[in-house]
Amino acid sequence: MARDEQSGSTLPRRQLGRALREARQAVGFTLEQAAQEMEMSKTSVIRIEKGHNExxxxxxxxxxxxxxxxxxxxxxxxxxxAQQSATKSWWQASRHLLLPGYRTYLGLESAAAQLFSYQQAIIPGLLQIAQYSRAIERPLFPSDTPEDLESRVAVRLRRKILLTRKRRALPAEFVLHEAVLHTVVGSHEVMAAQLRHIADIGTYPGVTVHILPFEAGFPGEVVPVLPYVILDFPAESAEPSIVFCEQPIGAMFFEEDADVKRYRGIHEALRCATLDAQRSRDLLRQMARRYEQ
Incomplete structure (x- = not known):
């Protein structure tokens, strides 16, 4: 199910909307009745219940x-x-530079309790160093000023605190196809620094990085899939898990149980065919040394 772009932190709005919709249904009110009693339009009630109002x-x-x-x-x-939903998120100063769907994802990512990611071509944003991010962003936005480019990079880099903060760090599991290690972004020097960074961050509590080797083929008969991120939320939030898939023409979010279950199955099949965490770090450092030669 694709989502419309929403600014700010979307999760509190979604929680509030869902809670109000369930409360309305529990007392048997229709949308029309609720709108009449609240002296607002039906459309306004719908927007609130869907979490579309900032x-x-x-x-x-x-x-x-x-x-x-x-x-x-x-x-x-x-x-x-309602007060949380009105709070400006840290990336709002750069919101005009972010692609449609990305702001929505940042709001969800910052509220997640657990993350599972798969990438087959580039390093995930949460694991990127500044030089790698610049090399990715520059050709995508050739009309950017140097200041705009640095703002985009800053957004990517600030996200990493989710993995490294001392309190309530985000548990995250990354599966990277070995092709990611061989795709040169920026320069050999940049790649060496980037791969060493991934190996180091993989030693943080709660962070796991697995490399899916070429020799694994299509594990579990899983055909090549687009990169994805599975986000789980705190149990007390009652928020459904979602899957985020980013494409050049836009982003898609899936939250239907069957869709999320399917992606969990894909992720499990991929992960089971990966190198373990230590062997993955060894390969990352081996490739870094190769780039340094």
Missing amino acids: KVRLRDVEGFGQLYELTEKRIEELKAL
């Missing part, structure tokens, strides 16, 4: 809560979500 007024949350006979405690919880 800001939901606290008085409206209070009104919905009373209309749906929610407890004061629950209403306060929903108000807290």
Whole structure:
């Protein structure tokens, strides 16, 4: 299921919208009835329930809560979500430079409790060093000013704190096809530094990097797939897991159970055919030495 582009942090808006929709349905109100009681249009109620409004007024949350006979405690919880959804995310200063769908992904990534990623051509953004990021971004946006380029790179680099922060670091598993190691981006010098960086970050608690060797072929009869990221969210958020697939013409998000299950099966088949973490680090460092020669 493809998502429309949304700015800011999307997760609180989605949680708030889902909670209000479930509360409305629990008391048997139709959209039309809720809109009439709240003195707003049906379209406005739909937008709130789908999490499309960047800001939901606290008085409206209070009104919905009373209309749906929610407890004061629950209403306060929903108000807290409304306040979170209005908070500007750290990448907002560079939002005009980000591709459609990418801002939505950043909001979801920052709220995730676990991440699984597969890449077959380039290093995932969370693992990139600055030189590699510049070499990737420059040909994609040839009209960028030097300042714009550095802003794009800064967004990529700042994401890495999710993996390395001391408190609540994001558990992440990366499967990289061996082709990624042989695809020269920037220069041999850049590749050597990049591969050593991946080997080092793979030693962080919660971060696992596996290399899928050429000799693995199509493991589990899994045909080549587009790069993807599977995101799981904290249990208390009641948010469904999603799959993010980025393409040159846009991004796709899938959250249907069957779709997510399919991608989990693909990821498991790929991971089972990879080198273990230590052998993967050894190969990364071996390739780095080769680039340095």
